[in-house]
Amino acid sequence: MDAxxxxxxxxxxxxxxxxxxxxxxFSIADAECFGFLGPNGAGKTTTMKMIYCxxxxxxxxxxxxxxDPRHDATRIKSIxxxxxxxxxxxxxxxxxxxLQVFARYFGIPPRVSRQRIRELLNFMSLDKKENAKIKxxxxxxxxxxxxVRALLNNPRILILDEPTTGLDPQVRHLIWxxxxxxxxxxxxxxxxxxxMEEASQLCDRLVxxxxxxxxxxxxxxxxxxxxxxxxVMEFTRNGHNFDQQSFLxxxxxxxxxxxxxxxxxxDSDSILDSISKQHHITSKIVRSADLEDxxxxxxxxxxNE
Amino acid sequence: MNNxxxxxxxxxxxxxxxxxxxxxxCYFKHVVANGFPPFVExxxxxxxxxxxxxxxxxxxxxxxxxxxxAPGLLASxxxxxxxxxxxxxxxxxxxxKRIYDGILSTPIGIVDAFVGEVIWAGAKGLFFSxxxxxxxxxxxxxxxxxxLCAPAVGFLxxxxxxxxxxxxxxxxTEINNFNFYVTGCCTPMFFLAGIFMPxxxxxxxxxxxxxxxxxxxxxxxxxxxxxxxxxxxxxxNLLFLIIIIPPVVWFAIRCIKKRMII
Ligand SMILES: Nc1ncnc2c1ncn2[C@@H]1O[C@H](COP(=O)(O)OP(=O)(O)OP(=O)(O)O)[C@@H](O)[C@H]1O
Ligand SMILES: [Mg+2]
Numbered sequence: 001m002d003a004x005x006x007x008x009x010x011x012x013x014x015x016x017x018x019x020x021x022x023x024x025x026f027s028i029a030d031a032e033c034f035g036f037l038g039p040n041g042a043g044k045t046t047t048m049k050m051i052y053c054x055x056x057x058x059x060x061x062x063x064x065x066x067x068d069p070r071h072d073a074t075r076i077k078s079i080x081x082x083x084x085x086x087x088x089x090x091x092x093x094x095x096x097x098x099l100q101v102f103a104r105y106f107g108i109p110p111r112v113s114r115q116r117i118r119e120l121l122n123f124m125s126l127d128k129k130e131n132a133k134i135k136x137x138x139x140x141x142x143x144x145x146x147x148v149r150a151l152l153n154n155p156r157i158l159i160l161d162e163p164t165t166g167l168d169p170q171v172r173h174l175i176w177x178x179x180x181x182x183x184x185x186x187x188x189x190x191x192x193x194x195x196m197e198e199a200s201q202l203c204d205r206l207v208x209x210x211x212x213x214x215x216x217x218x219x220x221x222x223x224x225x226x227x228x229x230x231x232v233m234e235f236t237r238n239g240h241n242f243d244q245q246s247f248l249x250x251x252x253x254x255x256x257x258x259x260x261x262x263x264x265x266x267d268s269d270s271i272l273d274s275i276s277k278q279h280h281i282t283s284k285i286v287r288s289a290d291l292e293d294x295x296x297x298x299x300x301x302x303x304n305e
Numbered sequence: 306m307n308n309x310x311x312x313x314x315x316x317x318x319x320x321x322x323x324x325x326x327x328x329x330x331c332y333f334k335h336v337v338a339n340g341f342p343p344f345v346e347x348x349x350x351x352x353x354x355x356x357x358x359x360x361x362x363x364x365x366x367x368x369x370x371x372x373x374x375a376p377g378l379l380a381s382x383x384x385x386x387x388x389x390x391x392x393x394x395x396x397x398x399x400x401x402k403r404i405y406d407g408i409l410s411t412p413i414g415i416v417d418a419f420v421g422e423v424i425w426a427g428a429k430g431l432f433f434s435x436x437x438x439x440x441x442x443x444x445x446x447x448x449x450x451x452x453l454c455a456p457a458v459g460f461l462x463x464x465x466x467x468x469x470x471x472x473x474x475x476x477x478t479e480i481n482n483f484n485f486y487v488t489g490c491c492t493p494m495f496f497l498a499g500i501f502m503p504x505x506x507x508x509x510x511x512x513x514x515x516x517x518x519x520x521x522x523x524x525x526x527x528x529x530x531x532x533x534x535x536x537x538x539x540x541x542n543l544l545f546l547i548i549i550i551p552p553v554v555w556f557a558i559r560c561i562k563k564r565m566i567i
Contacts, residue, residue, distance in 0.1 A: 105411035107315030
């Protein structure tokens with residue numbers, strides 16, 4: 001296998017005494033889509049910021065396309081496109097001007113960038129908004145525009161920090177589609193998200209982080225298969241108490257209780273069925289266990305912050 | 306996306322100019338509104354001070370009071386515009402508009418971005434002193450073609466006061482605290498720089514203070530150029546401005562770098 005495009009060894013970031021990223025290791029191959037999941041404050045954005053060289057590495061080693069952020073920040077940044085967590089479009093400029101000005105930061109000559117801007121606005125279905133002011137755009141348009149901006153320099157690495165947070169399902173699906181296209185064209189993507197579906201759909205591999213450390217790493221489907229049971233039955237207590245012991249004879253089950261909600265995991269849906277009959281559970285959901293179940297199992301269902 | 310453009314990362318000068326270009330573009334989008342103050346403020350000033358106070362002052366160093374005051378305004382306007390641009394302006398770009406979050410995720414680094422800012426402050430100094438020059442020329446207050454060099458002095462003044470403002474910006478986190486710098490430092494400089502009366506009329510201690518103020522040297526130069534009375538001490542004034550630029554800019558960049566690194 002080729003050398004990884006991005007490699008982190010014992011990567012650490014401290015803000016004063018606070019350790020935001022605590023000695024993590026990962027490596028990302030060329031043309032891979034690599035996800036970072038984790039609750040708020042896990043250190044995902046901080047990790048991304050070290051990769052796109054605006055936050056200096058405190059300890060450990062980071063290599064991006066064979067370059068070191070400490071010495072080659074300019075060159076590294078010229079092959080990266082960034083969709084930051086917070087929109088930061090230039091409010092004083094129009095859509096077109098935002099992109100023109102940004103293209104200059106990359107040293108793209110205006111005659112090249114004009115053409116490219118038109119193509120990319122088309123690609124993200126924003127072609128009618130060329131002359132709009134930023135404050136006239138909806139949340140979804142701003143996000144799409146930021147993606148356009150991140151693609152101006154034809155990046156080898158695309159960093160997506162929660163690209164679809166707060167967007168309606170239509171826009172989200174449009175963005176997923178476009179990201180898939182980019183992935184097939186060979187762009188390496190780093191994706192942070194709180195939508196487990198997004199991660200399962202797009203990521204070849206991902207890590208689940210909490211408190212600055214990596215709890216688990218791998219292909220999302222394999223991780224779910226390996227670390228959770230196949231099915232889960234959810235129901236609400238609705239007044240009467242179930243004795244937790246009474247579920248246990250089914251040796252294959254695991255039970256989680258959170259507030260008044262019960263989660264019973266099993267590899268066999270017929271066992272779940274018989275449990276529900278035995279306890280007269282009427283309003284229940286039986287579904288396949290997914291990444292969200294694994295995520296919550298790893299990071300806990302309580303508030304993290 | 307198949308027409309891959311492969312571009313080398315831009316060099317230092319190109320990076321600095323691209324940041325400059327951003328400010329230039331934002332400013333000249335609203336050129337009428339933004340150009341209004343430098344053209345009109347000197348009018349008000351000349352009306353109030355030159356022709357008002359001037360009626361009680363016979364002559365000063367052998368000239369009419371308005372002739373004496375007007376060249377100084379070329380310098381003070383450059384100081385104030387550069388100061389505001391790199392204190393309130395930069396602070397707002399940094400904290401409210403979050404411009405740098407975007408800029409710094411491109412090949413532009415902190416040094417590039419803020420050298421661009423300082424040069425922009427110089428350009429505003431140039432533009433504003435040019436505007437004042439045009440305005441006062443309508444009142445017959447410009448006596449020499451040397452005045453065409455005055456905007457260059459405005460540029461130097463803008464660079465110096467831009468950099469000084471940037472030093473403040475790197476320490477001040479609450480926008481209202483800029484008032485201390487502007488009212489506490491810049492306004493006194495305005496009154497001590499020999500715009501309204503010759504520095505030699507000041508008490509000796511204040512004369513020494515005045516000598517240390519960059520604006521004083523800028524005012525002297527402007528007066529020499531606009532009135533066409535250049536003397537050897539003007540070379541000294543010019544050298545003063547040129548020599549302090551590298552250390553002040555260097556220090557400003559150093560301070561803002563500390564502030565920006567997270
Ligand atoms: N500039 C900073 N100074 C001090 N602490 C910071 C700074 N930026 C982030 N942190 C802290 O570092 C930790 C990790 O933050 P980070 O933004 O990386 O989390 P995240 O995983 O992206 O969370 P979210 O899902 O909410 O975006 C948090 O506890 C945060 O409070
Ligand atoms: Mg984040």
